[in-house]
Structures are given as structure tokens and as C-alpha cells.
Amino acid sequence: MNILRIDMGASGGPKVSVVPSGEYAGLGGRALTSSVISKEVPPLCHPLSEDNKLVIAPGLLSGTSAAQSGRISVGCKSPLTGGIKESNSGGQPSQVLARLGYAAIILEGKPKEGNLYKIFINKDGVKITPDSSLKLLGNYALVEKMKKEYGDKIACISIGPAGEMKMSAASVAFTDMEQRPTRHAGRGGPGAVMGSKGVKVIVLDDTGLSNRTPKDPEKLRTANKTFVDGLRKHPVTGEGLPAFGTNILANVINEAGAYPTNNFLVGRFPGISKISGETQAETEKARGGIPTHGCHRGCVIQCSGVYMDKDGHYLTKQPEYETVWAHGANCGIDDLDAIAMMDRLDDDYGIDTIEMGATIGVAMEAGLAKFGDAEAAIRLVKEVGKGTDLGRILGNGAAVTGKVFGIERVPVVKSQAMPAYDPRAVQGIGVTYATSTMGADHTAGYAVATNILKVGGYVDPLKPEGQIDLSRNLQIATAAIDSTGMCLFIAFAVLDQPDTFQALIDMLNAFYGLNLTADDVVALGKNVLKMERDFNACAGFTAKHDRLPEYFKKEPLPPHNVTFQVTDEDLDRVYNW
């Protein structure tokens, strides 16, 4: 595999070099992006400066026949947190990029003349063209335009207006199987970095290329079968997620009293039945949408879906659990159609749905709109797309919005908004929010699995005991999985079923001709975390940044009336291994 480096700041215009992976050989996904950022980006550089880099990397098994191997990692110094960032996404580009033979695309430098570029990559090479007609296009219109230009076999990586405006919550969009820009590396503002590089869209076409060849095809086939069987037999990946999508969690988390409502004021939402996964799936079916669908080819979990409007026309992909919560309960909104509309707008503008929903929650607390007012919330999201002064504030996330409007209750860690689990009622995820190298991030160490879903054992969610070890182990496992390019949802089956975990390792060994063991996977995870944490330390982060906002320790959360109980001393033990 090669690395495709594009110096966007070269004099005379962007300069392409295709170089062997070299010191990065054998790395994929998050391990690769975090390695490049660690080694090549000065930790104190401005995230929008020429010194930052945007690294886009498929996983180790992307572009192969392995199931669930379609995740893609995006790395940079984050404009939102100021620390290292790996944000990943589903969609088609991971497989396509890997088949094109690239272990990563690295965007470097910064065009001096302010041009906006499109980059086309196929088996014959790389073509970079300035195209001012793309300016401020939404992701949907952009992708349509690219299909007209390059045909409908393409996969796109793009930014919307939010990225062009360098908003700290801007996402990088990836097209799905239907070539819609519905999958996003949303968290931490990688879209703003892509915008600062002057790149609007990367169009990939793997016509004429086939899957990457494994060292041991037979072994890969067998391991993949065991792996798929494992996913199919586990209740979460085999039943819950396929039937209702990620939003099956809404009822579960609400029942647990951990569903943040009205900007993290209470833990249960009275309107839950109107926005639950069950209601969502029913609504989709009734309108001719699809509740069971994959975001990329090779997916057997099928947690995605298609959401139609009241007239049966496509509106957006099935909004995820986090999105339904962020634009829903967190803003007191119980209207699925309004939530789906905001999901569509977010995808089109290219902005993180979690950050956006959390930001509107903060804006509501500041009095810009009333909790529960869906129309007002949609209006606020539209400000972002228009790039008004208010839109610029909101598009820079919850921390900036809280600061601008003088609000104290802002649910962020390292300036990144908390997702859909209140850390007071799921204390394990609170540990992950506080200590992750990424800022508040549920995917970085999904303690909800063990605290609430009783996957991989059980640790009481309301008590501090056991949360440090739980979060630590999950953060290590996640860093490893994020490096394989596998969908993180495999973790449910991998954590519960030793043979599924072994099958994952067998697939890696079969493809690369290696003899990795479980210990190697753990070592990889630790190594990734260590690199990331070292980068953050050099960027100025300390143990003092591994903390939840003080009010989580002081305000009890109904209905359990619990505060966050894990001590600072314990939080400082997470990285002691």
C-alpha cells in the first residue's frame, strides 16, 4: 500500500506524491492517522494553519472481503478540542480507497490563493482541479454534481459549507451505498481542517479494480464466516441493531434514567415514546422507508436505514440514536420529522449532529429558543448553513456558544460536547468522557455496554466502583478496533464471545500472513492511546483537562438523583497500565 500525499500549499498549485507507507507500514485506520499526526504535526500549531495535516485512512481489512471492514478514519489536530483527533465514519470510501491501493491520503499545507479544489482519484492516478462552482454547495448538491461529472460508480469524501467556513464542528462526509453523503466523520471538526486545505471533495473511482488479495484466502474465508456467524448470533448485533437501528437504545437509556434531557437537566424524557427506535422503525416502514440497511457493502449488522418524509419521499438516512437524542430529548423535542429534518440539514451543511444538538441545548438554556420548540431548533440549524453571525457561533460548537452567551451549564470535556448518556447515571461513560484523548466521546470506550447493556460483564452504572478499569480496558480495545477499520459495533459480539474475537484476529492473520495474538491487539491499542496522549500533553493538556465540568459533581440528576462520584485521583489512574 502507498500513501498519497498532496501538498495543497506547493507553489504553482497542489503537488501530488505517491510514496510507500514506509515507517507507517502495517498500520491502518486510527493507528495510522494518529501516528502521522503524532510524528508530523507540531502540537502547538494552529489547527487551521499550514502545519496541520488531514489524514484519511481506511482500516487494515478495508477493501477485502472481511465483513464490517468499511470504516474510515480521519485524523488531524482538532479545531474543536485543540488536541489530537481521530474521527471515523462508515460509507463506501474506505473500501474504494483501499482497493485503489492507498493506505492513506494526507492533505498538507494550505493554498495561498484561496482556491477551492476537487480531487479525482482512480486507477490511472490523481487529478486536482480548482473549481469555484463548488463554493458553499451543500453535500447533497455537491455529490449530485460529481455524479454528473464522473458517473455514478464513484464514492465521495467532501465538506459542506460548514467546513468551508472552518467551523469547529464541521464534519467530513462520506457517501453511502446509494451515493448519498450521509456518513460523517463528525466529531472534533475535521471538516474545518479539510476546508483550510482548500479541498471541497475527493472523488474516488475504483472501476477496474478488485478486492485486495489476502495471503491466505481460504483462512480468511473461514474466519470471516465464523466472524459473521458470531455477529448474527449475538442479540445486539443480530437482533436489536438490525431491527431498529442504533436508536433501539433510546428506550433502554431512558429507562436507566441516563437519557440527557433539556441540556442535561434530567435523565428521563417524557416524550420518549414518540422518538424511540421502535417508533422510528414503524414510521419508516409505514412510509416506504427502510429500517434495516447497511452503510457500506459487506455489512451484516445493517443498523442503518432510510427515512422518508410524510409524503414518502427520501428525507435522510435513518437518524442515529445520538442524533435523535441530540436534536430530540436534549432540546426537549419529541417530533421525529423535525429531528430527521435537522439530521438532513446537518449532513448537507456538513456538521456533527451530536455537537449541533448539544449546542442548540446550550442555546436554549441561554434563552435563544424554548426547550421543545422544534421549529425554532430547525431555524437555528439553518443559521449555520447560512453562515450568519449566529450560525457561526453555533457551528463552532457548545463550548463557544456557552462562552458567547455567558452560560455556565455547558456539557463538554476538552471543548467537545457530551453524547447521549448522562455521566452521572452511567459513571463508566463519564470516565471515558473525562479521560479520552478525544474529548467527550462515547465511542472512545463505550462503558454503556457493561454499565447498562450487561455486555462483557456488569458494573453498576450509578456507583464509582469498577468504572476506571472498565473504561481503561474499553478505551484500549476501541483504539485497536478503530485501527482495523472494523465497525465498532463488532465489539458487542467480540466482548461477549471469545470465538468471535478469535475470528477477528484470524482474519487479520489470514490477510497479512501474521501470527498476531490477543496480546498484540491489546498492545496496539495501548500504543495508539499513548501516542495520542503524548501529543495532547505536548499541546498543553494535563490531568486537569481530564475532568467533567464541575456541575456534574454538584447537581444531582433526576430520577436517581446522583452526581458524578468518580474521584479525580481515580480518573488519573486510567492511563496507568
Place this chain on the structure above:
Amino acid sequence: MNILRIDMGASGGPKVSVVPSGEYAGLGGRALTSSVISKEVPPLCHPLSEDNKLVIAPGLLSGTSAAQSGRISVGCKSPLTGGIKESNSGGQPSQVLARLGYAAIILEGKPKEGNLYKIFINKDGVKITPDSSLKLLGNYALVEKMKKEYGDKIACISIGPAGEMKMSAASVAFTDMEQRPTRHAGRGGPGAVMGSKGVKVIVLDDTGLSNRTPKDPEKLRTANKTFVDGLRKHPVTGEGLPAFGTNILANVINEAGAYPTNNFLVGRFPGISKISGETQAETEKARGGIPTHGCHRGCVIQCSGVYMDKDGHYLTKQPEYETVWAHGANCGIDDLDAIAMMDRLDDDYGIDTIEMGATIGVAMEAGLAKFGDAEAAIRLVKEVGKGTDLGRILGNGAAVTGKVFGIERVPVVKSQAMPAYDPRAVQGIGVTYATSTMGADHTAGYAVATNILKVGGYVDPLKPEGQIDLSRNLQIATAAIDSTGMCLFIAFAVLDQPDTFQALIDMLNAFYGLNLTADDVVALGKNVLKMERDFNACAGFTAKHDRLPEYFKKEPLPPHNVTFQVTDEDLDRVYNW
């Protein structure tokens, strides 16, 4: 001396306690405010939370017959930097508060019901009244209202709309001898903290009280005479400052190529002759204003003044050097009347002129207005007063504005805007900007004195050699002087003339019956810095925050075409003593 503690969050309304100074006895000004913040405020609290405190403290010699003793310190955890903050101001309140017998006022807690209060203090006690008629009044109208209510012998400490809106650049205003709200503790947003406490104005009346009594009146009289003679014979405090005010520096710094122009793009401003101190003094005289005036009784330097509009009506106090630069050269504006208008608006809204000018420079770089467009700049300042979305952005300072509009060239350290000396052409002040506990702050260790004015020796401003020791010694001396409540401008004479320094020590000894030596003064300064730095470390600051933005190391500044050359390793030596 007692300390007046007011718990604004007490149930049933604000609760007053007058307590002996106790562990804070013998401390004044910055030493007192920083001690209280260090000991009583949790470093990780939200600056707008009930856990933050606002400490207002006169100096050790305030309320005595000692010349220049009218500075007042305001301390808090800063909403702008997130670190400890001491911001100080001239005006009348320092003397009045000291005569009332208070070593400090400490505002604590946070009113739950959202009332806005006025606090009246005289010899008979303290009266606190909610008064919703004060809401969003400008400082000028507010003070007029207070004079109608309490008579014209009062001194006021107040916030304008910016403080009420909790903007991070909001100042605390102090009335001058003419009872105008023209002197401000501007830097770091103490006005937002006062706003979060629900306090609009503190009205002081010392009717019936006289100066504090020294232990040795005769010794104080003699020392004060030597001290005043020293100030009068030094060319800076005896000639330059009285004749032209602080803005005498404009020509000097411009000549040195260190006058930041167009958002720190170049070091010389073509329009300098229109906004220099000489032109300003002439203009004032021609219109019936005053170029030589004190900001408080007992001042012999008289660097202040009164600025009339074209029709000869009072517009504002003589805008200071920093203000003329911030709203002038830094925005490419060469119109003194426009600058004076912005100074007036800033004072009325209660916002830091340095932060505001730097912020407009950043906004201009973002394309919100053209450099040089005075009308547009005034319009931007007015947005702050109105509290529009744009005004909220700007009122939160340069760092937030840069983030919201996606700008890389933002001249801040620890999120506080740099003042009127480019650190590339005055490398000593660059060391102070980088390492001060306060964020970028010229007053924290005014190396310009030695780099440019050749006071206290000479260190070449364009080279890194000697800057660390220079800045360190000045930071220590400043922390001590800020604790005496003396105007910092005494430093020119104190640094150059040993007998003037001795006279300062003699005054302290005479008043308190002590035997302090120069070593004690140095020890006090070190102790203050250490407390502040420890607080900042507990708030998450590290050596990585003691840095200028990267572009100062990469972009050469015309006309000398120098970059900032002091190494990171050297910066890390500043606090090694």
C-alpha cells in the same frame, strides 16, 4: 482594616459580613486579590459559577497622603483566560474604599433569582438593594443616576451592559475625579464575573472620614516629598507623561518599528502623525480639553486628560496609548475623533479597549470590515453595546472572534489579546506576553522600558539575549508594585533612581511602622507570582501555554523583518529564580 464579604447567593438575599483581615492582614492590591483567589476559589470552577469570587482591593498605601497611591486591584478567575486574574485601575474608589476602612470587598456566590443589585457603602455600613431600573444602563447613565440618588460626593465601581451580558472582555469601571466612569480594570473580563454576581454598581461615600493615620506621620511626609521629587525629575514621569499622556509612546514605538499595524501585519503605521500623543495633546488644547490631568487625587504624574469633540463638548477622557493603538493603527485607522468615540463607547459599555481593538483587528482580517474603515469599526463596537449576535462574539474577545470566523492570525496568549507592542520588535515584552500569569499583558513586566526607552539599562529589543532576565525581574517588581496600590508609572523613576525606590520603601515603613528592605519587596513580588502560577497550574496551564502563537516565530515583521527569536527552553526559565 476589615474585609467586606458579600454573599450574593445567600438564601433570602445578599448577606454582608465585615470580618477582620485575618490571614490576609498586611496584604494589599494584587497580593491580596491573588491570595484570596488562590486560597478560596477552586481552580477548575467555571468563571461564571457561584464558586468564583470577585475581589476588589485598594493598595497598601491607598487612602493615605502618599502620592500615586490610588490604584485599585480586581481579582477573580478570568472568564477570558481561564486562569487567575488581577486587573487594576486608577480613579477615586481606591482612596475612598481605603478611607472607609476596607482592605477589600469580596463578592461571593450567585443570586438564584437573577436580580440586579446596587450596593451603597458609607461610614454607617452597607446597604444592598435590588434595582431592575439599572438593567443594561451604560456606565455613564448609571453614574449620573447614582449621583442623583446619593449626591455628588460618591465614587462608583460599576459594570456596563457588557458585564451584565457576561462578555469575557467586560471591564469593571471606576469613576475619576470628575465622577465619570473612565478608569477601568479592563483586562481579562472581571466585569463578567461582577455581572454573574448580579452586582451592577458599588457606590462609595467617605463623607465624614479622613485619610488613614500613619504610624510615623513625619517620616511619611519626608519620604513622600523625596518620592514626588524623584517622579518630577525623571524625564518620563516629570516631562513626557504630563505633557502628552501615555500616547507620547506612539511616535517612539512606531519609530522602533514595533507599532502593530493592521492586526500585527507590519510594525509601522503610515498614519502615525495623525494619532500621535503630540497631535492628540494639540487637538485637546485647541478644543478646550485638558492634556495634563490626574485620574485620582494625589497624582503628580498627571498622564490623563480630557478629550472634547469637534464642538468642544466632553467626549471621553484622553484615550490612552494602548487604546489609540488598538482602535487606531491596529485597525489601520488614523482618525483621532473616531478613536475617541470608540473609547467613549467602550467605557460606556464597560469593555476592555485593548481587547476590543485587537478583536476588531481580527474581525477585519476575517473580512467583516476593511482595515482603515473607521465608520465600520464604530459600527462593530456598537454591536457589542446592543448585544447582537455579532456583538456577543466581539465582546468575548479576539480568541473567540478568531475561532468563530476561522482566522489563524489571532494575536493572543492564554486567550488574552496582545497590547500595543509587537513582540517580534520588542522581544522582552514578548517574553512577558508569553509567560505572564495574566495572558498577554504589557503591564505585567514592561520590558519596553529597557528595550526601547532605555530605562533601567538597555537590552537590544531585536535580539533574544538578555530578555529572560529582563522580563523576570520586571515581572517580580511589578507584582510588588501592584500590591502597594501605587501607579505602575512610578517604575520609570524607581528603576532609574535608587533614592526614589528607597523613598517608596520608606513610605511603606513609615505608614506601617515596619523595617522593610528592597529584598522584602522582591520577596513579595516573587511570592505573588508563585501563588498565581500555582493557581494556573491547578487550572490546567503548563509551559505549553507560555508561548506566543506560532506565526510570530514564522512571519517576519517589517520594517526590521524579525521573527520572535526567544527559544521555548529560555521561556521556561522565566520562573526559575
